[in-house]
Structure formats: structure tokens, C-alpha cells
Amino acid sequence: MRKTRTTRRAVAVMAAAAIGTSLLAGCASDDDSGEKAGGTDSKGKTVITVGLFGTFGFQEAGLYEEYEKLNPKVKIEQSVVERNENYYPQLLTRLASNSGLADIQGIEVANIAEVVQTQADKFTDLSKAGGVSEDDYFDWKWNQATTADGKTIGLGTDIGPMAICYRKDHFEAAGLPTDRDEVGKLWEGDWQKYLDTGKKFMDSAPKGVKWVDSASGLYNAAISSSATRYYDEQGEVVYKTNPDVKEAWDVAAKAASEDMTDKHELFTDSWNKAMNNGTFATLSCPAWMLGYIQDKGGEKAEDKWDVAPAPKAGNWGGSFLGVPESGKNKEEAIKLAAWLTAPTQQAKLFAERGSFPSAPKSYETPEVAEATHEYFSDAPIGEIFSKAAEGIPTQVIGPKDQVIQENLTRSGLLQMERSGLSSDKAWEEATKAVDNALDE
Amino acid sequence: MTNTGSPVSAPPVKQGGAAPRHKHVSSREDRRRERRSRWYQRDVRWSPYGFVAPFFLFFGAFSLFPLLYTGWASLHKVSLTAPTDMEWAGLHNFTRLLEDDFFWNALRNTFSIGIISTVPQLLIALGLAHLLNYKLRGATFYRVAMLAPYATSVAAATLVFVVLFGRDYGMINWFLGFVGLDPVNWHEGMTSHFAISAIVIWRWTGYNTLIYLAAMQAVPKDLYESAALDGASRWQQFVHVTIPALRPTILFTVVVSTIGATQLFGEPLLFNPGGGANGGPAHQYQTLGLYLYEQGWVNLHLGRASAIAWMMFLILVLIALVNWLISRGMQKRELGRKTARRRS
Numbered sequence: 004m005r006k007t008r009t010t011r012r013a014v015a016v017m018a019a020a021a022i023g024t025s026l027l028a029g030c031a032s033d034d035d036s037g038e039k040a041g042g043t044d045s046k047g048k049t050v051i052t053v054g055l056f057g058t059f060g061f062q063e064a065g066l067y068e069e070y071e072k073l074n075p076k077v078k079i080e081q082s083v084v085e086r087n088e089n090y091y092p093q094l095l096t097r098l099a100s101n102s103g104l105a106d107i108q109g110i111e112v113a114n115i116a117e118v119v120q121t122q123a124d125k126f127t128d129l130s131k132a133g134g135v136s137e138d139d140y141f142d143w144k145w146n147q148a149t150t151a152d153g154k155t156i157g158l159g160t161d162i163g164p165m166a167i168c169y170r171k172d173h174f175e176a177a178g179l180p181t182d183r184d185e186v187g188k189l190w191e192g193d194w195q196k197y198l199d200t201g202k203k204f205m206d207s208a209p210k211g212v213k214w215v216d217s218a219s220g221l222y223n224a225a226i227s228s229s230a231t232r233y234y235d236e237q238g239e240v241v242y243k244t245n246p247d248v249k250e251a252w253d254v255a256a257k258a259a260s261e262d263m264t265d266k267h268e269l270f271t272d273s274w275n276k277a278m279n280n281g282t283f284a285t286l287s288c289p290a291w292m293l294g295y296i297q298d299k300g301g302e303k304a305e306d307k308w309d310v311a312p313a314p315k316a317g318n319w320g321g322s323f324l325g326v327p328e329s330g331k332n333k334e335e336a337i338k339l340a341a342w343l344t345a346p347t348q349q350a351k352l353f354a355e356r357g358s359f360p361s362a363p364k365s366y367e368t369p370e371v372a373e374a375t376h377e378y379f380s381d382a383p384i385g386e387i388f389s390k391a392a393e394g395i396p397t398q399v400i401g402p403k404d405q406v407i408q409e410n411l412t413r414s415g416l417l418q419m420e421r422s423g424l425s426s427d428k429a430w431e432e433a434t435k436a437v438d439n440a441l442d443e
Numbered sequence: 444m445t446n447t448g449s450p451v452s453a454p455p456v457k458q459g460g461a462a463p464r465h466k467h468v469s470s471r472e473d474r475r476r477e478r479r480s481r482w483y484q485r486d487v488r489w490s491p492y493g494f495v496a497p498f499f500l501f502f503g504a505f506s507l508f509p510l511l512y513t514g515w516a517s518l519h520k521v522s523l524t525a526p527t528d529m530e531w532a533g534l535h536n537f538t539r540l541l542e543d544d545f546f547w548n549a550l551r552n553t554f555s556i557g558i559i560s561t562v563p564q565l566l567i568a569l570g571l572a573h574l575l576n577y578k579l580r581g582a583t584f585y586r587v588a589m590l591a592p593y594a595t596s597v598a599a600a601t602l603v604f605v606v607l608f609g610r611d612y613g614m615i616n617w618f619l620g621f622v623g624l625d626p627v628n629w630h631e632g633m634t635s636h637f638a639i640s641a642i643v644i645w646r647w648t649g650y651n652t653l654i655y656l657a658a659m660q661a662v663p664k665d666l667y668e669s670a671a672l673d674g675a676s677r678w679q680q681f682v683h684v685t686i687p688a689l690r691p692t693i694l695f696t697v698v699v700s701t702i703g704a705t706q707l708f709g710e711p712l713l714f715n716p717g718g719g720a721n722g723g724p725a726h727q728y729q730t731l732g733l734y735l736y737e738q739g740w741v742n743l744h745l746g747r748a749s750a751i752a753w754m755m756f757l758i759l760v761l762i763a764l765v766n767w768l769i770s771r772g773m774q775k776r777e778l779g780r781k782t783a784r785r786r787s
Binding site: 088092095096099117121122268269270271272273274276277406409410413414417418421422432435436439440441442443 | 520522523524525526527543544545605609610611612630631715716717718719721724725726737740741742743744746747
């Protein structure tokens with residue numbers, strides 16, 4: 004009998020503890036339950052809240068401060084969720100419940116098609132906003148955030164034109180040229196040539212060094228440079244039969260099967276460490292990747308990296324700013340969003356943070372045109388990426404692009420690299436995962 | 444309980460010969476008493492409900508309502524892009540699970556990791572509790588130390604273990620290389636189950652140890668004394684006195700650990716930081732919790748995720764049922780043995 008009493012007491016204590024913690028959780032969650040859109044603060048200033056993910060860098064580049072100086076009646080408050088995969092579902096639930104939204108919300112390019120198709124009525128039309136001009140932006144960037152009936156729900160911030168980052172020391176050891184123009188010529192115009200160069204590299208590569216970081220990164224780069232991907236113009240999912248997808252897959256699969264890849268999963272710890280240790284010679288480099296490499300590579304890899312043009316121009320990444328319809332300070336928010344995405348500010352943001360402008364007008368500004376990157380052997384990144392940006396094809400995008408791509412790379416190509424599956428078997432596994440993920 | 448409400452000691456008025464004046468006063472007094480007693484009665488009867496009400500309000504708002512709503516959602520096609528826009532789908536979300544390879548894979552992984560983590564965890568806890576039950580110097584220190592992993596957040600603990608189990612630059616592989624062994628790929632197949640189980644074992648062993656220890660300290664000392672007099676060794680005492688006395692406690696920890704194992708989520712998600720919710724390229728350590736998360740928050744299919752959640756709930760109900768049957772069987776056997784002993 005005594006035993007049961009102690010057990011019961013233990014249960015009681017635990018129940019009490021559980022209630023206690025849930026109460027605490029209840030109190031604690033008040034702090035971050037939503038951005039408490041807009042309003043005015045105690046000094047009568049208009050508070051504009053900005054909800055973002057990752058590192059947009061507006062604050063770090065001093066843009067908020069500048070805007071507050073220009074508009075003394077405005078105060079900007081920013082809240083950031085580190086990863087878009089956590090940010091996006093939260094944004095969707097807040098849009099659905101119409102609460103907790105910030106006055107301005109960031110949207111990643113991977114989600115823009117879905118937001119345009121399903122949430123357009125929850126966002127304000129920005130196409131007619133003061134100071135916003137469609138001509139400032141690339142057509143494809145503008146159209147990505149515009150609905151079929153012409154409502155533009157997001158203004159483009161940055162884009163991700165691609166280059167190839169390469170290690171000069173490894174190239175030299177393998178007897179390849181190290182000058183960025185010559186390197187670019189090695190693979191100009193064709194991913195196949197990039198593979199051929201890789202083969203040459205592998206024949207005399209330093210021990211333990213692979214040609215490319217991962218099959219997934221290579222696939223991302225290859226598919227980003229083709230005009231069609233997973234959807235056709237009518238919005239049907241066609242990834243299984245699209246020759247462009249097949250071509251990109253084959254490039255990546257070949258690199259994997261010939262053991263030219265360092266077998267990493269992008270954005271994981273081992274990938275970061277490999278950048279520091281230099282166990283691969285090349286890496287697909289959208290403009291925003293430079294900061295990432297510098298951060299992870301650190302001093303150890305300083306002066307070893309350089310940037311060369313990619314075989315084909317493509318776009319990987321980029322974002323938009325949208326203004327939710329339910330915001331209290333819609334007018335002020337629209338003004339701020341338009342200002343933050345205007346060519347002048349985009350150029351400043353590039354100079355400070357390396358986010359590449361989606362407004363080609365800014366490419367002539369000295370901030371962009373003359374930009375070089377110290378960490379990457381003073382490469383003229385402004386010139387390289389501007390040229391890449393102008394060659395980016397207009398892509399057909401769809402709502403589930405990201406889900407398809409993640410499964411193709413994470414369940415498919417990574418299995419080829421890690422478990423030695425054949426290309427066909429890996430494709431089969433990947434499509435099975437994609438189909439399961441798409442089926443509602 | 445039956446007569447708490449009638450403290451009336453005065454004789455019934457009808458029979459008494461008291462003066463009418465008195466009668467009037469006493470009946471007023473009576474009424475007051477009666478009223479008070481009624482209040483008291485009500486207090487005794489209803490207050491307990493008042494005291495437990497906060498729990499049930501919270502339970503209703505944060506457990507029961509979500510449970511029922513999830514059940515409702517599981518019968519529909521719902522996307523996170525429009526959560527209020529439900530399209531009736533009947534039992535489709537459940538029947539499809541029967542043919543869903545990813546679901547069965549997740550179920551297998553959940554059981555595999557569950558067994559690999561729960562069984563050693565409880566055995567180690569039992570052993571540690573037995574050791575801590577001896578008179579030790581600094582007993583409080585050990586007990587607090589035991590609970591430290593439990594107080595660590597899943598995220599912090601898992602991130603430390605990720606460093607240990609890294610594929611290319613992990614500390615364990617570094618050590619293996621140091622002593623001349625081949626590195627182990629801790630993210631592959633069954634090996635990953637062991638790695639994840641290690642995190643679970645590390646976090647929960649101390650917690651169970653303390654529960655066992657509390658129960659052990661309630662075992663009457665004279666039982667050990669008489670066992671010692673009969674010539675039982677320490678080990679025999681442990682097996683024949685401690686374990687039987689702990690039986691209900693063990694059952695309790697088994698139930699709690701099983702529930703925890705079925706809902707395992709944080710450890711496998713964070714085991715591959717930055718790597719998504721698929722539980723490895725071959726879904727080799729995707730648990731039910733992780734699959735639910737992937738369907739709901741990556742693929743945005745709330746209906747499918749809800750159906751998985753309900754399947755998990757039903758599996759837990761099933762496990763609880765089995766547990767109940769076992770414990771009832773154990774009690775019956777115990778009773779049978781006692782009566783048999785008394786008869787002999």
C-alpha cells in the first residue's frame with residue numbers, strides 16, 4: 004500500500020510541475036506572440052514593425068536609422084526568425100488568423116509563388132505605391148510577386164545571381180589556371196565542361212580534396228540556370244518529364260557517381276567546417292554566399308578563395324517585402340517598404356552586406372559597379388554578379404518548388420553520395436518522396 | 444458524511460412542552476444553523492471541484508480542444524495556406540497511412556529508437572538508484588547531479604551530442620581514429636538509432652533514478668534486516684526485496700518512458716541541424732513525431748499531419764491498455780500467491 008501512495012504522490016508532484024511549467028509557458032509566450040502590428044509609442048511616434056527571417060541586413064547596414072532620421076515621426080522595430088523554414092509556417096498561420104502580423108513581412112523567393120497564389124488577398128497591392136517603379140526591377144523579379152490579375156504583393160529586395168567560388172591553392176596544386184578569367188573560360192557556357200574540368204582536377208588533386216562541395220549544391224546551380232523547372236506554364240507539376248530537370252540531375256549525379264563531390268548536406272555543420280578545412284575546390288556561389296564562406300572559412304581560408312563566372316547565369320535565392328492588408332500603419336509601411344527596396348538603398352545594402360540588388364538601375368552606381376571583395380582576392384564582384392544577373396533566365400516558378408527541390412537533393416542526390424545508390428535508384432527514391440510530399 | 448449537516452441536538456418541537464416564546468427564538472436559531480450547515484455541506488461537496496477546476500480549464504483549452512479539433516481536421520483535406528478552408532475527406536487520411544511507406548518506416552524507427560533508449564535507461568536507473576540508496580558521503584550532491592541532464596534543454600543537449608557524433612569531424616570518430624579504429628558513420632541506418640538513443644538515455648536516466656530512489660527509501664528497513672538474517676546477499680536482497688517492492692513504480696516509469704519514446708521529436712530533428720525534417724537522406728531516423736512535423740509544417744498538409752497525430756494517440760492508448768492488462772495480471776498473481784501462502 005505504501006508504494007502506491009508514493010507513486011501517487013510522485014504523480015501528483017509531476018502533475019503540479021507540469022501545470023506549473025505550462026503556466027510559465029503561457030506567461031512567457033506573451034512576449035513573442037506576434038509583432039503587435041503597428042500603433043504609436045509613448046512619444047507619439049508611429050511604430051512600424053518589420054518581420055523578417057535570416058539576415059536581410061537592413062538594420063546592420065544602418066538603413067532603419069537613416070529612415071528614422073529622414074522621418075522623425077517614425078520608429079522602426081524589427082523582429083527576426085533565424086530560419087525561413089520556421090518563419091514561413093508562422094507567417095501562414097498569422098495570415099490565416101489575421102493576428103500577430105508585422106506591418107512589413109519578408110517573403111523568400113522559394114515561397115513567393117505559393118504566397119501569390121494563396122495569400123494575395125491578404126497583402127496590399129504595391130505596384131502603384133509612391134516611388135515604386137516597375138522599370139527599376141528585373142521583369143522576372145517583378146512578375147514573381149505579381150498575381151495573374153496584376154496585383155503586386157511584394158517588392159524585390161535582393162537576388163542571388165550565381166558565380167563559382169574556387170580555391171586558388173587547390174587549382175594551382177592540380178595544375179589548373181588560377182586567374183579568374185581563365186578559370187571562367189574553362190567551363191564557359193556548359194555545365195558539362197565544368198565536369199570535364201573536375202575530372203582533370205581529380206586526376207592530380209591534392210589528397211583529400213574533392214572537386215565540388217556536394218551534388219546538391221551543383222544540382223541547385225544547374226537547375227537555377229535553366230528556364231523551366233518543376234512546373235509548366237499552366238501550373239502543372241512536370242518535374243518528372245522535364246528535360247531541364249533531367250539534365251541538371253544528370254550533371255549532379257555524374258559528379259556524385261565519379262566521386263568528385265565532398266558529400267555534404269548544404270547548411271549543415273560538416274559543410275561549414277569543410278569550408279574552413281578546404282576539403283573541396285569549387286562551390287556554387289550566389290552573391291549572398293560570399294559572406295557565408297567568409298564567415299565559415301575564417302582566417303584559415305583567407306586569400307585562398309576567388310570568384311569566377313558560372314558556366315551559365317542563374318539565380319539562387321532572394322527575397323521580397325510585403326505589406327499585410329490588416330496592418331494598422333499600412334500607409335507608413337508601404338512608404339518604408341518602397342524606400343527600403345529602392346535602387347539607392349539596394350546599392351547601399353550591397354555595399355554594406357553583400358545582398359545583390361534586384362534593381363538593375365543600381366548596377367551603374369559606384370557602390371555596385373566598382374565593388375571588389377577583399378576576402379576573395381579582391382575579385383570584382385560587382386562586375387561579375389551584374390553580368391550574371393543580366394543573364395538570368397525568366398523562370399517558371401510554382402508553389403511547391405522548394406519541397407520538390409529539397410526532396411530531390413536531400414532524399415535523392417544525398418543518398419547517391421552517402422549510401423552509394425545508383426542514379427536511377429536515387430531518382431526513384433527522390434520522386435517517391437516528392438510525390439508523397441505533394442499529395443495533399 | 445451522512446450526519447455532518449444535522450448538528451441539531453434540540454428535541455423535535457412537536458413533542459416538547461417548551462413555552463411558545465422560546466419556540467420562536469429557537470426555531471430562528473435553528474434556521475440559522477441549518478443555513479450555515481447547508482453552506483458547509485455545499486462547501487464540502489463543491490469546493491474540491493473548484494480547486495481542481497483550473498487544471499481542467501487548462502486541460503480543456505490546451506489538450507482536449509486541440510485533440511478534438513485535430514480529430515476533426517484529420518477527416519479533411521486542409522492546407523496550412525488556408526487552415527480554415529476544409530474539404531471533407533472522410534477516413535482517407537487514415538486509410539492512406541496503411542499504404543504509406545514513410546509512415547511505416549517512421550513507426551519502425553520510433554519503436555526501434557524507443558526500445559534501444561527505454562530499456563537500458565530504466566535498467567541503468569534502477570542500478571544507480573540502488574547504489575545511491577546506500578549511505579554515501581555527499582548523497583545530495585549525487586542526487587542533484589543525477590537530475591542535471593533532465594534540467595538541460597533538448598536543444599542544448601542534442602547540439603552537444605551532434606558534436607560528439609559528427610560524421611567527418613565528430614569527437615567520437617576522432618577518438619576512434621586516435622586509438623586506431625575505423626570511424627563510424629553515426630548518421631546511417633541503425634547506428635543513428637543508437638546515437639539518438641544515447642541522447643535520450645543521457646537525459647532521462649537521472650530522472651528515473653530519482654523516482655526509483657524515492658520508492659526504495661520507502662521500503663521498510665525490517666524487510667532487509669530479516670532478509671539479511673535469513674542469509675540473503677546484497678544481490679538477493681535487491682532481487683527479492685527491492686524489485687518486488689518497486690513494482691508499481693517500475694510500471695509507472697515504463698508507462699511514462701513509453702509515452703515519451705512514442706512522441707520522440709526534438710532529438711531526431713536536431714540530430715542533423717540545418718538538414719530538414721526528413722530524418723536523414725533515407726529517412727533512417729525519422730520518427731512519427733518528425734514525420735508529423737514534416738507533413739504539417741514543411742509540406743503544409745495539416746489534414747495528413749492530424750491523422751498521424753491521431754494514430755500516435757491511438758498507439759498510446761493501445762500501449763496503455765496493454766500496460767493495464769499486465770499490471771492487473773500481476774496484481775492477480777500476487778493475490779493468488781498470498782492466499783496460497785496463507786493456506787499452506
